[in-house]
Amino acid sequence: MKAFARVFQGTAFTARSPKEIEILKDYLFCLNEQGVIARAIAPDAADYASLRDAYAGTAQYHRLAPGQYLLPGFVDLHVHAPQWAQSGTALDIPLYDWLHTYTFPLESKFADPDFAAEVYEDLVSALLANGTTTALYFATIHKESSLLLAEICARKGQRGLVGKVVMDDPAQNPDYYRDADAASALADTEAFIVAVKALAKTAKQGVYPVVTPRFIPSCTDEVLKGLGELAAKHDTHVQSHCSESDWAHGHVLARTGKRDASALRDFGLLGDKSVMAHCNFLDEDDAALFAETGTAIGHCPISNAYFAGSVIPIARWIDKGVEVGLGSDVSGGYSPSLYDNARQAVISSRMLEDGVDPSLPADARGVPASRITIDEAFYLATAGGGEALSLPIGRLAEGYAWDAQIVDIALAGARLPVFGEGEPLHEIFQKIMYLVRPENIREVWVQGERVHARA
Structure with missing residues (x-):
């Protein structure tokens, strides 16, 4: 199995085109040493479970908590x-x-x-x-x-x-x-x-x-x-x-x-x-x-x-x-x-x-x-x-730099109005874009390195 510098697991939103948002639910994002996304793996991929299990529990593995989502920087x-x-x-x-x-x-x-x-x-x-x-x-x-x-x-x-x-x-x-x-x-x-x-x-x-x-x-x-x-x-x-x-x-x-x-x-x-x-x-x-x-x-x-x-x-x-x-x-x-x-x-x-x-x-x-x-x-x-x-940035996709925000919509004191189970992910994305405040941005990563974190 190929070694990755970091592996992130979570749901991400990224722009496929000016009018189309791509929702990557519970994906694995595998980064190389250069901080570039080498693979973006969907849950139905043949090696998803084996790769996740290989990295889970290691320092290279980052699983988002409930209520957290990934957006490009x-x-x-x-x-x-x-x-x-x-x-x-x-x-x-x-x-x-x-x-x-x-x-x-x-x-x-x-x-x-x-x-x-x-x-x-x-x-x-x-x-x-x-x-x-x-x-x-x-x-x-x-x-x-x-x-x-x-x-x-x-x-x-x-x-x-x-x-x-x-x-x-x-x-x-x-x-x-x-x-x-x-x-x-x-x-x-x-x-x-x-x-x-x-x-x-x-x-x-x-x-x-x-x-x-x-x-x-x-x-x-x-x-x-x-x-x-x-x-x-x-x-x-x-x-x-x-x-x-x-x-x-x-x-x-x-x-x-x-x-x-x-x-x-x-x-x-x-x-x-x-x-x-x-x-x-x-x-x-x-x-x-x-x-x-x-x-x-x-x-x-x-x-x-x-x-x-x-x-x-x-x-x-x-x-x-x-x-x-x-x-x-x-x-x-x-x-x-x-x-x-x-x-x-x-x-x-x-x-x-x-x-x-x-x-x-x-x-x-x-x-x-x-x-x-x-x-x-x-x-x-x-x-x-x-x-x-003209730079490979701005998307959470293979070949792009891992520039990412981890946004927490369930943060105490800054909770977004998402209630119950099953709210469509695209609606959650829209609420993030309209309602997020700086305190909801828990971590920021640039080129595979964490550059900002809130306690």
Whole structure:
């Protein structure tokens, strides 16, 4: 019998497709030394009982308790790591004012590595406690503290994709917080890429450097072109903001004569390892460009409710073949939980479909065929995020990393309303997605290693 590093026994929920949840009842999940699922074995398999019995009672065997279920770890496609220090602050003012009054002054403090360490240590722990096993991070313009974030991810066991932010345009950025010029921004970015790739050799789960222009309004053409060239040279992921708000979208159009998506493409910043946050003002041509290049949308529903001035038609873009995952956008989004963001994704889609202006007749109030279900939102938080990053994560299936949450619905003080015997498992899954709180997440695993546990 083949030796496995770990064997888990329990019922799991995983996304087979954007609209289909697969329920794996009482499966065995057998992990290899690399923390990858080598086999997922159904109870009716010929060797199920013999393999279970061989491992039962050993340190490698983990059987879930009654009331516990397995979900894939969440993939957060948009986190502003330094902004964890201001989460829940000043969400009542416009985006431009919010950035210049609160966000840029805060991010400038990350020149101090001690301050950066305090915030980043707490953030990574908080995200793991909320079931987020992979996070795509904006750091700050500071190379040293950005590398520190990657080091913290590596040490704590989270799969971190980290970008040193670039913002060099003196016309749009404050004197106290910007790259000195395009040349230094590009040099620091390349040094950061090399350092993170070296660090990745010591991290089982992987850490990754990300080319990160904040967004076109904050960057000169010279630096945007250079960043596209660096991404190609080093084969890195790319992230930025795209068409987030009326102001940002209009600024790019006025400056470049192009829509945001086309401008990003021309700078070499769209591709199958690119994730663009928000994208609320894409049109049909933009979406086709995203689908053609493999560029993904990081959908941030809570943040969009505060700053975007619109609801993005996620259902339509998925139908057009655009890859979409979910992002918290800490701190434009106040919650670090992708459970909260999945719920808001459903709510926002319903509001888009049904409309919000009661002065209009019902049949003219909304945008038809816009709603998504909680099943689809779960896909965005898991498999959709993995596909957006072109990594084998986000599913509990053979060949995928063992990134998993163990959720307890029978926990004293946080019990979910499941009564009696025989409630359909799909209904239990829906209750988990709508009602779970952080205390229900008992353990979190990344690449076969336990990285979070509650007593």
